[in-house]
Amino acid sequence: MTPQSLRPTVVLVGHATLARGVLDAAEMILGPQADVHAVGMTPDQDPAELLAAVQRVTRGGRPAGQLLVLADLFGGSPANAVAAAVLRDSGAELVTGLNLPMVLEVLTSADDATVADLAATAARAGAEGVLDAGRRLRDAAADG
Secondary structure, three states: OOOHHHOOEEEEEEEOOHHHHHHHHHHHHHOOOOOEEEEEEOOOOOHHHHHHHHHHHHOOOOOOOOEEEEEOOOOOHHHHHHHHHHHHOOOOEEEEOOOHHHHHHHHHHHHHOOHHHHHHHHHHHHHHOOOOHHHHHHHHHHHO
16 A cells, blocks of 8 residues: 555646546545646647646655646647656656546545556546447347
């Protein structure tokens, strides 16, 4: 089990207010979360400003390899802005496709997982959280 003092910093990044909205929803379900941050990028913002904002919230004695960044869109400006900096941080991880199932699973697993394990958890939970609910319900009704 990872001691609470080594719990990874989690940063959600995305276009406009998406990251803040996902974090607000997660905290509505799980309650307030320590060392979890949301940083959004406005249309007129320079990517360097987003990176600076992420660096501001991740300062404070965090050990190397204790950072997980969850970004909204692979290849999007927010993910691109932080990718090089995240990947230079030994052991830090970047996962794209930010969604609520991903964040909930990461936050409920963060106390007893490595950052690499959390990245894998994020990717799995994010993908599993995407369902064609209409089709699933129609199929269930047809079978029932």
